[in-house]
Amino acid sequence: MPHLQDPSRRLTVAGRRVLALVVVMLVAACGGGGASPSGPDGTLRVVTTTTVFADLVEQVGGPDVTVHSLVPKGGEVHTFDPTPRGFERVARAQLLVANGLGLDDWLVKVASDTGTAAPVVSLADGVPADRLLGDEDGTPNPHLWLDVSLARLYVAQLAEALATADPAHAAAFRERATTYDRRLATLDTTIRGRLATVPAEDRKVISFHDAFPYFAQAYGLDIVGTIVAAPGQDPSAGEVAKLVDAVKTNGVAAVIAEAQFNADLVRTLADETGARVVTDLYDDTLGDPPVDTYEAMLTWDADRLTEALSD
Numbered sequence: 001m002p003h004l005q006d007p008s009r010r011l012t013v014a015g016r017r018v019l020a021l022v023v024v025m026l027v028a029a030c031g032g033g034g035a036s037p038s039g040p041d042g043t044l045r046v047v048t049t050t051t052v053f054a055d056l057v058e059q060v061g062g063p064d065v066t067v068h069s070l071v072p073k074g075g076e077v078h079t080f081d082p083t084p085r086g087f088e089r090v091a092r093a094q095l096l097v098a099n100g101l102g103l104d105d106w107l108v109k110v111a112s113d114t115g116t117a118a119p120v121v122s123l124a125d126g127v128p129a130d131r132l133l134g135d136e137d138g139t140p141n142p143h144l145w146l147d148v149s150l151a152r153l154y155v156a157q158l159a160e161a162l163a164t165a166d167p168a169h170a171a172a173f174r175e176r177a178t179t180y181d182r183r184l185a186t187l188d189t190t191i192r193g194r195l196a197t198v199p200a201e202d203r204k205v206i207s208f209h210d211a212f213p214y215f216a217q218a219y220g221l222d223i224v225g226t227i228v229a230a231p232g233q234d235p236s237a238g239e240v241a242k243l244v245d246a247v248k249t250n251g252v253a254a255v256i257a258e259a260q261f262n263a264d265l266v267r268t269l270a271d272e273t274g275a276r277v278v279t280d281l282y283d284d285t286l287g288d289p290p291v292d293t294y295e296a297m298l299t300w301d302a303d304r305l306t307e308a309l310s311d
C-alpha cells in the first residue's frame with residue numbers, strides 16, 4: 001500500500017504546481033482586467049497619463065479609487081517615456097485614463113504591450129467634434145481641459161467610465177461628479193469674469209507651446225503665435241526672429257509660458273520686444289500647492305494672466 005500512496009502524493013504535488021502556474025499565468029493574462037484583485041481597501045486602481053486627469057479621477061472617485069499619474073508632477077506629457085515601474089502600474093490597473101488626440105497616445109501602446117484587459121478611456125472622446133479646434137492642417141489641438149466647460153464633459157465621461165469599471169460604486173461616482181460639475185460651472189463663470197476685466201487691446205499673447213487655444217476661445221485671449229512648434233522642438237534663430245517681428249507688429253501684450261518649460265526663450269523674446277512675461281502658468285501638469293488641483297490650476301492661470309495683462 002505505501003508504494004501506491006507515494007505516486008498519488010507525487011501527483012498531488014505536481015497538480016498543485018500546475019495549478020500555481022495556471023494561477024500565475026491567469027493573473028498575468030488578466031493584468032489589470034476586471035477579474036484582478038483591486039487596490040488598497042478594495043478601491044478601484046486607476047492609472048492616468050497626467051496629474052491633471054489624476055485630480056479629476058480623485059474628485060469623482062473619492063475614497064473608492066486609488067489613482068496614480070504616470071507623468072509625474074512637473075513632467076512633460078508630450079515627450080514622455082514610461083518607466084518599467086510605469087509599465088507595471090499599467091499592467092495592474094483596472095482603468096486607464098488618457099486625454100487622446102495625440103497628447104498621450106503612448107498609453108495605448110503601453111497598455112497593449114502589457115497585454116492588460118483594463119479599458120483605456122480617452123477623455124476627449126466625451127467632447128463633440130464641433131467643439132474641437134484644429135491647427136492649420138486640421139489636426140485637433142488636444143488641450144481641451146483648459147476650457148472649463150469642456151473639462152465638465154471630461155468629468156461626465158469619467159464618471160461613466162468609473163461606474164462601468166466599478167458598478168458597486170456607480171451611484172457614488174455620479175453623485176460626486178454632479179457636485180464637482182456644479183463647482184466647475186461656477187469656476188467657468190469666475191474665470192470669464194476675471195479675464196473680462198483685461199482691456200481689449202491687451203489681450204494678445206504669444207504662448208510657449210500650443211496649449212491655450214481652448215482657454216483663449218473660452219475666456220477671450222488672442223493667441224498670436226507659439227514659441228515652439230511642439231514640446232521638445234526649440235525654434236531656430238530664424239524662427240525666433242519671426243516671433244520677435246510678430247510680437248512687435250501685432251502689439252503683443254505678453255509672452256506666456258509654463259512652469260515645466262525652460263523660460264530662457266521666453267525671456268529672450270521679452271527682452272527683444274519689451275513684452276510682458278508670465279513664466280509660471282500650468283496646463284499639462286499640476287504643481288505644488290497652491291496649484292495642486294485642476295480647479296486651483298485654472299484659478300492660478302486666470303489670476304496670473306489677468307494680473308500680467310492688466311499691469
Ligand SMILES: [Zn+2]
Nearest residue numbers: 078209211284
Ligand atoms: Zn501640452
